[in-house]
Amino acid sequence: MRIGLFLNEPRGDDPIGELRENLAAAAADGFPSAWVSNIFGLDALTALAATGDAAPGLELGTAVVPTYPRHPAVLAQQAMTANAALGGRLTLGIGLSHQIVVENMYGYSYDKPARHMREYLAALIPLVKEGEVTFQGETIKADVRLRTPGRGLPVLIAALAPRMLHLAGAVADGTVLWMTGPKTVTGHVAPAVTAAAEEAGRPRPRIVCGLPVCVTDDPAAARERADEVFSVYGQLPSYRAMLDKEGAGGPGGVAIVGDEDSVRAQIQELADAGVTDFIASEYSKRERTRQFLKGLVE
Numbered sequence: 001m002r003i004g005l006f007l008n009e010p011r012g013d014d015p016i017g018e019l020r021e022n023l024a025a026a027a028a029d030g031f032p033s034a035w036v037s038n039i040f041g042l043d044a045l046t047a048l049a050a051t052g053d054a055a056p057g058l059e060l061g062t063a064v065v066p067t068y069p070r071h072p073a074v075l076a077q078q079a080m081t082a083n084a085a086l087g088g089r090l091t092l093g094i095g096l097s098h099q100i101v102v103e104n105m106y107g108y109s110y111d112k113p114a115r116h117m118r119e120y121l122a123a124l125i126p127l128v129k130e131g132e133v134t135f136q137g138e139t140i141k142a143d144v145r146l147r148t149p150g151r152g153l154p155v156l157i158a159a160l161a162p163r164m165l166h167l168a169g170a171v172a173d174g175t176v177l178w179m180t181g182p183k184t185v186t187g188h189v190a191p192a193v194t195a196a197a198e199e200a201g202r203p204r205p206r207i208v209c210g211l212p213v214c215v216t217d218d219p220a221a222a223r224e225r226a227d228e229v230f231s232v233y234g235q236l237p238s239y240r241a242m243l244d245k246e247g248a249g250g251p252g253g254v255a256i257v258g259d260e261d262s263v264r265a266q267i268q269e270l271a272d273a274g275v276t277d278f279i280a281s282e283y284s285k286r287e288r289t290r291q292f293l294k295g296l297v298e
């Protein structure tokens with residue numbers, strides 16, 4: 001299992017400069033990958049294309065770019081351009097976002113989200129792999145030829161529900177998870193996505209799992225802090241369902257916290273569950289946590 005970083009969203013006066021510094025530090029510390037979210041700050045793909053030269057050799061991933069506001073041909077063109085700028089180091093993680101965002105903020109219908117993702121992938125995957133597609137679905141049409149460089153990048157989807165997990169294995173290159181603990185990966189995620197890939201005759205899918213991490217001698221306080229920092233994820237239905245599957249009261253229940261030996265054992269539990277890539281979101285005691293994580297990749 002590879003250990004990467006899930007970088008915090010820059011919040012300072014110079015977010016591009018902050019991201020550049022964080023990527024450079026990740027590369028200097030020996031991590032094989034760094035991942036950024038696409039929420040309401042920086043556009044993830046543009047930001048990575050602009051700063052990725054600070055982290056030569058790193059895989060750079062999005063976790064995740066929402067699909068609804070972007071036609072798949074538009075996203076394909078942007079992602080391929082970014083991949084070309086990064087020398088082929090981009091992994092495109094995409095996701096549905098959430099009903100409250102899609103309907104209340106963007107004004108799109110969130111009806112049948114699994115259908116949306118199935119049709120979206122039917123247009124997106126041929127474009128990023130071959131540069132062309134002809135597709136007519138119920139909600140998406142694409143008849144597009146692109147001359148954009150940067151073809152061939154991997155595509156992961158944020159998949160939690162059964163139909164989404166099937167798409168992650170059968171159509172995409174795997175899944176990128178958030179707020180999903182080891183019991184849920186073992187009993188729900190890994191079997192579904194792996195079986196879908198096998199049935200489709202595709203390679204073993206990636207299971208990229210992001211979780212909050214804090215190396216500390218006070219795990220109870222660290223879990224309380226995680227509940228505070230990540231409180232919104234305990235309220236969004238898709239993440240709430242995963243927390244419930246894990247038997248966790250809130251984000252602190254799936255955060256990886258404790259001293260070095262305890263955190264090492266919890267990360268190994270993820271590997272045993274079938275996670276191929278663990279991406280650590282450092283949220284407290286960051287210096288100690290980073291030193292420990294560095295030791296895992298050396």
